[in-house]
Ligand SMILES: Nc1ncnc2c1ncn2[C@@H]1O[C@H](COP(=O)(O)OP(=O)(O)OP(=O)(O)O)[C@@H](O)[C@H]1O
């Protein structure tokens with residue numbers, strides 16, 4: 001079968017008394033969208049953060065393309081091809097859309113330590129930046145500072161910056177939050193294309209989007225993966241139904 | 253509000269024009285004041301690179317200013333006494349050449365900044381301010397207690413160092429040299445700020461987690477910025493030694509770090525020409541108010557307070573709108 005691009009093995013992480021990750025194991029395989037769902041505070045962002053490198057797990061292993069990466073820094077993991085987007089937009093506020101994307105491109109191309117060339121001279125790179133912006137529906141917002149973008153547009157810029165890295169896997173933390181129906185539709189279409197370029201670990205609260213996109217779904221509750229399976233398996237799973245019962249049973 | 257570009261040119265022309273006017277009306281004292289302001293401007297541009305662009309609030313830039321000064325002073329003192337600095341398997345002599353001494357000052361500044369930066373950039377916020385301050389004071393006490401080079405008395409440079417083709421004893425010629433260096437430094441900093449490095453450095457100040465995520469190491473960016481910053485401020489210290497023909501431990505004192513920071517904040521943090529107008533204003537305050545009242549620093553403090561409270565971008569920020577896009 002498809003081999004795993006990313007394997008998480010027995011990952012645990014506590015914040016004091018809060019066990020945010022409890023013995024989590026899951027795989028993201030080539031060509032798939034693996035959705036990670038669960039109630040607020042379940043530990044989804046904490047898991048993404050440990051995979052991307054911002055948090056060190058207390059125990060367990062992260063294996064990326066066959067190599068353990070648990071001991072690597074965020075920068076090293078980014079260079080290996082982990083392309084991450086943040087739940088709370090972390091774009092450079094003073095920079096325009098184009099400047100933010102150019103920053104990502106210079107990072108990817110490892111040209112960020114050039115001191116005496118102009119960052120915006122390379123027309124091929126500028127053209128590439130525009131293409132990424134257009135893909136994220138920001139083609140006509142290139143010269144708007146990120147701080148002046150609408151909330152939804154800033155989410156799209158997060159996505160555009162992840163795209164620009166041409167990663168080997170996307171780690172997307174709620175890319176559709178606050179986008180509205182129209183935006184959610186368009187990002188859904190984009191993610192469906194994107195998974196042919198690299199697999200996606202998708203954290204998302206929008207169940208319509210999750211069930212439209214995900215090849216497999218893992219359900220996280222109180223730091224523990226209570227189920228992993230296809231859409232139908234998850235819909236039929238009794239534990240999942242129970243965990244979501246108080247919430248929104250019809251969503252499943 | 254005018255565009256920042258025109259204001260920058262106006263500031264440059266203003267400093268040059270003042271020195272020209274002073275020279276042709278025979279006011280050599282004013283020429284020397286303009287030279288002093290120009291040297292302070294360079295020190296400020298150095299700090300602004302770390303503080304303004306990199307967000308590194310260093311309260312220890314006197315270390316670099318002093319290192320630059322002492323490099324010139326030590327080289328000159330050995331040249332004056334005809335004793336080599338080092339006499340082992342090679343012999344290193346002193347020098348009275350500005351080119352060589354300033355070059356040595358820049359290298360010394362780079363090494364000092366590499367050392368201080370590598371240790372202090374592991375902290376941030378208030379800790380970074382305190383640790384850079386502590387390093388600055390360490391150099392200060394070291395200089396005071398180093399009898400080989402004058403201790404508290406410092407080093408006098410009896411003969412003005414030389415520069416090929418110039419008579420550096422003529423105040424206006426020395427001004428022209430210093431002003432040329434300022435211009436080159438401004439152009440270099442402008443180029444670096446528009447480079448990919450500048451793009452990443454200004455980003456790391458605002459959103460370090462984003463910079464990491466695109467595969468650029470914040471520590472490396474900050475360390476390089478700190479070293480460049482230290483080199484520029486050391487160069488200013490070297491020229492200051494040549495201006496006064498004297499160096500003393502006072503160059504290392506935290507007052508100097510504070511003054512350099514005042515040039516930057518007064519003129520406009522992260523503004524290319526901010527430190528230039530800031531240093532010029534500082535020297536003007538010192539001269540005009542300092543003559544009338546020994547408490548002129550209080551007035552300067554008030555001016556600073558007003559700027560910090562009401563005009564965030566300093567003098568440049570309140571006169572010019574920011575050039576929006578970084579490119580083009
Ligand atoms: N740095 C931290 N220090 C202490 N506790 C933390 C920290 N980060 C997260 N937590 C706690 O860990 C738990 C998991 O948080 P996390 O942000 O991963 O949840 P989530 O599933 O992403 O939630 P949401 O759907 O609201 O984004 C929460 O109880 C949270 O309060």
Ligand SMILES: [Mg+2]
Nearest residue numbers: 044045046087
């Ligand atoms: Mg979250």
